[in-house]
Structures are given as C-alpha cells and as structure tokens.
Amino acid sequence: MENTCKRISNTPNSMPVLQGWADLPDDLLQCVLALLSSPSDLAAFIATCPNWHAAFRSAKSTLRTTLFRPLAIRSCASSGDDPVVWELFDPAKPTICIHRVTPPDFLAGMDYECCSYGHAIFSGNAPSLKDTTFAIVDVFTGTSVSPPPCPFFTFVNSCALTAPLDYHNSHFLVEAKHSLFAWRVGSDHWSQCSCPPNSKALEQFVPFKGQLYALEYQQLYTVKLEPQLSLEEVQVVWSVEMSEPDLCEPSLVVCDDMLILLAASIGEAFRLDLSSQPAMWVKMEEEELKEWAFFFDEKREAFRPRPPLSCKNPQRWGGIGYDSYCVSSLAPNQGNRRGLLPNWVKPRMLLSCDH
Numbered sequence: 218m219e220n221t222c223k224r225i226s227n228t229p230n231s232m233p234v235l236q237g238w239a240d241l242p243d244d245l246l247q248c249v250l251a252l253l254s255s256p257s258d259l260a261a262f263i264a265t266c267p268n269w270h271a272a273f274r275s276a277k278s279t280l281r282t283t284l285f286r287p288l289a290i291r292s293c294a295s296s297g298d299d300p301v302v303w304e305l306f307d308p309a310k311p312t313i314c315i316h317r318v319t320p321p322d323f324l325a326g327m328d329y330e331c332c333s334y335g336h337a338i339f340s341g342n343a344p345s346l347k348d349t350t351f352a353i354v355d356v357f358t359g360t361s362v363s364p365p366p367c368p369f370f371t372f373v374n375s376c377a378l379t380a381p382l383d384y385h386n387s388h389f390l391v392e393a394k395h396s397l398f399a400w401r402v403g404s405d406h407w408s409q410c411s412c413p414p415n416s417k418a419l420e421q422f423v424p425f426k427g428q429l430y431a432l433e434y435q436q437l438y439t440v441k442l443e444p445q446l447s448l449e450e451v452q453v454v455w456s457v458e459m460s461e462p463d464l465c466e467p468s469l470v471v472c473d474d475m476l477i478l479l480a481a482s483i484g485e486a487f488r489l490d491l492s493s494q495p496a497m498w499v500k501m502e503e504e505e506l507k508e509w510a511f512f513f514d515e516k517r518e519a520f521r522p523r524p525p526l527s528c529k530n531p532q533r534w535g536g537i538g539y540d541s542y543c544v545s546s547l548a549p550n551q552g553n554r555r556g557l558l559p560n561w562v563k564p565r566m567l568l569s570c571d572h
Contacts, residue, residue, distance in 0.1 A: 365407065
C-alpha cells in the first residue's frame with residue numbers, strides 16, 4: 218500500500234500542490250483538532266505522522282480539554298491467582314475495553330481514596346502507627362510514586378493533586394485531623410497548616426484561573442502553596458436557594474471560564490461571579506448549561522465526592538447536554554471494597570493541556 222505521507226515531486230511548470238497528509242498546513246490541522254471529541258480519534262491523529270504529532274504539541278497549550286469526553290476506569294476482580302486488572306472504557310463505546318493495566322501488588326494492603334489527574338491515590342498505615350503512607354499510581358501505566366509518610370494517623374477527609382504529576386509545581390494535598398498537608402512532588406517533606414477554627418472538613422480542591430479553591434459548604438477558600446501553606450476564606454454571598462436544607466453533596470466543576478457549583482439534589486447550578494465585591498453565586502438557567510455534560514464518580518458512604526469532570530458539546534459524540542453520567546452505570550465495580558472504585562479520568566495526552 219502506498220504511503221500517503223510520502224512526498225511526490227512536482228512536475229515542471231505545475232502549480233504548487235499538497236504532497237500528502239504530512240504537508241497539510243498547521244492552521245488546517247488545528248481546525249481538525251477542534252473537531253475531535255474522542256480520545257481514540259485524538260490518539261490516531263497524533264500517530265498519523267511526525268508533522269501531525271508536532272501540530273498537536275504546538276496546539277496543546279490552547280486546546281480545550283473539555284471538548285474531549287473522559288474515560289471510565291474500573292478494577293476487575295481477581296479470581297484464584299489471577300492478578301487484579303484495571304480497565305479503561307470510552308463512554309461512547311462502553312462494551313469495548315480500550316486499555317488494561319496491572320497495578321502494583323502492594324496496593325492490596327492499602328485503601329483507595331480517589332483519582333486525580335490520571336492517578337489513583339491509595340493510603341495505608343505506616344509501620345510506626347503514627348504516620349500515614351500514600352501511593353500515587355498512574356492508571357495508564359501502573360507506575361507509582363510514594364511521598365514520604367505524612368505526619369498524621371487518622372481518617373483522610375479529602376485528597377487531590379493540584380496539577381499533573383510531572384508539572385513543575387505539582388503538589389499533593391491531604392486534609393485530615395483538622396489540618397491541611399501539602400507535599401511538593403519530588404520533595405522529602407510535608408508542609409502543614411491548620412484549618413480555620415469554624416471548619417469541619419475541606420471537601421474538594423479545584424484549580425481555576427491561576428487560583429486553587431477549596432470547598433467546605435458553605436465556605437469557599439483559596440489555598441496558597443508558596444511561600445507558606447495557608448488557607449484564606451473567600452467572601453462570597455450565598456444565594457437563598459443554596460440554603461435549602463435538601464442541598465447536599467454540592468460539587469465544584471470548571472467549565473472553561475466558569476467555576477460552577479452543582480447542587481444535584483435540588484437540580485440547580487450556580488456560577489461564581491468574581492467581578493462583584495464581595496463575590497457571589499449566581500443561579501444559572503438550564504439553557505446556559507445545555508452545552509455541558511457532567512461525569513460523576515462512584516459514590517461511597519462516608520467519603521467526600523471528588524469534583525465531577527465536564528465535557529463541552531456532548532452531542533458531538535452522542536451524549537446529551539445538561540446531563541449527568543455516573544461511572545457506576547458504565548463500569549460497575551468488580552473489585553474488592555478496598556481496591557480502586559470506578560472513576561472518570563482525562564485521556565493521558567490531555568492531562569497537561571490546561572497548565
């Protein structure tokens with residue numbers, strides 16, 4: 218079969234013509250990238266030829282990751298001596314497993330916490346019974362990174378990465394025992410600060426427009442990582458609808474240039490308006506959310522839910538706007554209670570696009 222990327226010499230006196238797929242101009246390739254919504258289509262684009270791969274790399278910093286639907290991951294139960302296997306699925310093709318990875322054996326003795334930036338986070342007890350150990354495992358490769366033992370020994374309220382693991386200023390955050398702990402990836406120590414006196418437990422961490430926000434309903438904080446770890450409360454006006462007693466498990470989610478609080482229990486959504494002083498939550502109409510779909514992880518009793526992932530224009534791949542997708546309906550849990558639970562993850566090649 219003829220290689221479509223092979224150059225073909227021009228004949229004398231002929232007009233300039235494209236010499237194959239490899240010669241398509243960058244502006245045209247970037248238009249093609251904007252039309253893709255499938256992680257598998259994006260992978261095929263990157264693998265077409267070096268020029269297309271280079272076009273993706275040059276467009277990466279401006280690429281909207283919300284245009285690409287997330288992938289679902291689940292753990293398959295082991296039987297007998299068979300190892301546990303993690304499987305990845307595309308929500309548009311739920312019957313086809315697109316990738317499998319065997320996680321490290323030592324995770325069998327640890328508890329699963331959450332997924333963050335393509336990594337599954339597990340916790341365990343240090344031998345001293347005074348500290349807590351963590352393992353941060355790449356769900357696409359199975360490779361792991363372990364921070365030094367964290368100086369607390371109690372229940373983990375919430376934890377998350379602040380950025381992809383290979384990002385130059387990535388931190389791992391843990392909230393426990395009324396304190397916030399931060400480990401800068403690659404360092405040999407943890408930073409620690411006390412949570413505000415009226416705080417019960419930080420629930421979610423979400424980066425937005427250069428700031429890192431932490432939610433504890435009804436308080437919103439910014440987290441400062443450098444030069445010293447600290448929390449500062451954001452003065453926000455909470456609308457009357459947000460004080461409804463039925464409002465539970467609110468979720469922060471970033472939708473391009475909007476930070477939204479989803480109140481699924483009452484079917485409402487609120488946008489954070491930072492242009493006013495103080496800032497305020499503005500109720501959104503359903504019409505404003507029709508171009509967005511939201512992907513929720515497996516819910517577990519007594520565990521803080523991780524912020525959902527968002528996807529813009531889900532109609533492009535057969536999804537529905539202003540709809541919620543629960544991962545348990547696509548990839549039901551087949552593992553044990555302590556192992557990895559079904560989660561949504563961003564495609565690996567997009568993890569650093571927003572940073």
